[in-house]
Amino acid sequence: NKLKSSLTKTRKSFTEKIEQLVIGYADINDECLDELEEILISADVGVHTTMKLMDDVRSGIKKKEINSPQDLHPFLIKHISTILSSGENSPAAALTGPTVILVIGVNGVGKTTTIGKLAKYYKNENKSVILAAADTFRAAAIDQLQIWGKRANADVIAHGEGADPAAVVFDAVKATISRQTDILIIDTAGRLHTKTNLMDELNKMYRVIKREIPAAPHETLLVLDATTGQNAIHQAELFTKAAPISGVILTKLDGTAKGGVVVGIKEALSMPVKWIGVGEGEDDLQPFNAEEFAAALFE
Ligand code: GDP
Numbered sequence: 053n054k055l056k057s058s059l060t061k062t063r064k065s066f067t068e069k070i071e072q073l074v075i076g077y078a079d080i081n082d083e084c085l086d087e088l089e090e091i092l093i094s095a096d097v098g099v100h101t102t103m104k105l106m107d108d109v110r111s112g113i114k115k116k117e118i119n120s121p122q123d124l125h126p127f128l129i130k131h132i133s134t135i136l137s138s139g140e141n142s143p144a145a146a147l148t149g150p151t152v153i154l155v156i157g158v159n160g161v162g163k164t165t166t167i168g169k170l171a172k173y174y175k176n177e178n179k180s181v182i183l184a185a186a187d188t189f190r191a192a193a194i195d196q197l198q199i200w201g202k203r204a205n206a207d208v209i210a211h212g213e214g215a216d217p218a219a220v221v222f223d224a225v226k227a228t229i230s231r232q233t234d235i236l237i238i239d240t241a242g243r244l245h246t247k248t249n250l251m252d253e254l255n256k257m258y259r260v261i262k263r264e265i266p267a268a269p270h271e272t273l274l275v276l277d278a279t280t281g282q283n284a285i286h287q288a289e290l291f292t293k294a295a296p297i298s299g300v301i302l303t304k305l306d307g308t309a310k311g312g313v314v315v316g317i318k319e320a321l322s323m324p325v326k327w328i329g330v331g332e333g334e335d336d337l338q339p340f341n342a343e344e345f346a347a348a349l350f351e
Pocket of ligand 1: 329
């Protein structure tokens with residue numbers, strides 16, 4: 053399956069190393085634990101999550117749940133699966149009326165592509181979709197969204213480059229209501245280096261949306277690039293200070309060995325990963341499923 057093949061490199065850098073560790077040590081000693089810690093750090097789960105898992109392992113040894121290196125592998129599978137499956141991972145939807153999804157993230161992480169894939173996903177579910185080109189900072193972003201809109205057969209609401217993003221959002225919300233569209237996906241400019249601007253810009257968009265649809269936006273999704281590893285976690289930390297993020301879309305999990313960031317984002321930031329990107333094609337976006345992910349990572 054696609055998920056499993058996407059995680060091949062991550063599996064090599066993580067699971068296979070743990071398997072070798074198990075073979076390499078007859079007993080659990082300090083050296084074995086040091087090596088385990090190094091494997092976790094290099095798997096990009098992050099320092100915080102590594103420390104948490106090492107604490108779990110040490111208390112597992114005390115409680116005699118871990119008696120030999122062989123016990124480490126199933127123990128880690130269990131604890132990592134628990135981290136991944138805690139909390140609400142499913143994409144939110146409106147109870148009645150349109151579902152409004154705001155998408156943020158810095159350039160290059162795969163934001164536009166992901167919005168196109170999301171549109172395609174919802175169209176496949178027989179939902180009508182409008183895309184709002186509220187990343188008015190780059191003309192290329194508007195053009196690219198138009199292309200994805202055509203491909204997914206979704207309407208695109210756009211103004212020119214440099215237009216007020218809130219004005220685009222206003223038109224898009226109006227169109228969504230009058231056309232009785234199911235899903236509105238809003239592309240925003242994620243310029244992190246101007247945090248206050250980003251906050252002002254987002255606040256203005258929230259106000260415009262809420263005036264028409266009080267329960268919206270139902271999601272504010274942050275797009276992160278898995279290939280950047282720890283930097284993705286750092287970006288998530290910065291963005292939480294600027295916006296009420298409801299979930300993460302982790303792109304480019306295919307072809308990276310840094311898939312462990314999924315665990316780090318979840319544990320260190322208590323942020324649910326809701327979607328994962330597993331390729332460049334229009335169908336290469338999947339709702340995140342913790343059990344499937346853990347199984348693909350370990351089995
Ligand atoms: P943006 O600047 O954030 O809007 O990024 P784009 O949507 O333009 O994407 C940047 C590049 O990442 C493009 O070449 C995409 O095809 C690629 N990309 C996006 N998502 C994925 C993914 O899940 N897997 C892979 N392999 N490439 C992706």
